[in-house]
Amino acid sequence: MYLTIIFLFISPILLSLLFLFRKHISHFSYPNLPPGKTGFPLIGESFSFLSAGRQGHPEKFITDRVRRFSSGVFKTHIFGSPTAVVTGASGNKFLFTNENKLVVSWWPDSVNKIFPSSMETSSKDEAKKLRMLLVPFLKPEALRRYVGVMDEIAHRHFETEWANQHQLVVFPLTKKFTFAIACRLFLSMDDPERVRKLEEPFDMVAKGVISVPIDLPGTRFNRAIKASRLLRKEVSMIVRSRKEELIKAGKASVKHDILSHMLMSIEEETKDEDLA
Known part of the structure; x- marks a missing residue:
């Protein structure tokens, strides 16, 4: 028995x-x-x-x-x-x-699990579409517009994170600086507290993408999936707010960042969560 x-x-x-x-x-x-x-x-x-x-x-x-x-x-x-x-x-x-x-460019299945989409298009198609949307922001004339913004963020970063410090760990500070620039250029997010709120879950997602895709409690992959949900929720709120700005203020007066450009370029039926 x-x-x-x-x-x-x-x-x-x-x-x-x-x-x-x-x-x-x-x-x-x-x-x-x-x-x-x-x-x-x-x-x-x-x-x-x-x-x-x-x-x-x-x-x-x-x-x-x-x-x-x-x-x-x-x-x-x-x-x-x-x-x-x-x-x-x-x-x-x-x-x-x-x-x-x-x-053909592709994302592994682990990435699709961390960033699920309700859209019927594949991650390959989405990656191709995203590259096309980013082209205007990577032209020399567009990059010149970002120099002043990046310089401003750099000065503030050095004053708050580097000045009067007896010891510095450069790598995490560099990641923090890069993330602050990304938030500003992508979302026009300039509030340090809001940036800090997104920084930790973003770091978890980044670690989860390059981890063994085992979805069990406590694993990096599992934490990345949870962090991704939190990020999507926060960014979805920003997307909805920006959509309202576009409707009320008009396209001419809206913030000139990557999010606004994407909202004006994609189909209206695209869900906020998928855009996030």
């Missing part, structure tokens, strides 16, 4: 592991794949990739495999996705000159 109970308990686990293993192997059963290792099912080589980053040498993950397989292209499996890593100048040139021809 005890053996039967143990068997009934273990069987689903073994079947699940077998399913994961077969699915993992199937990703790499195609012919003409580059050399490389697939690691363990689901996890792949994610831990090795993250370990190299924590040691301060993220490039070691790539250089070790390039040397081991004597190839500028190798296969691996990180963050739940089968991956081909292309290195070197010729490899980068191939990718960038053949986008939407031989290769």
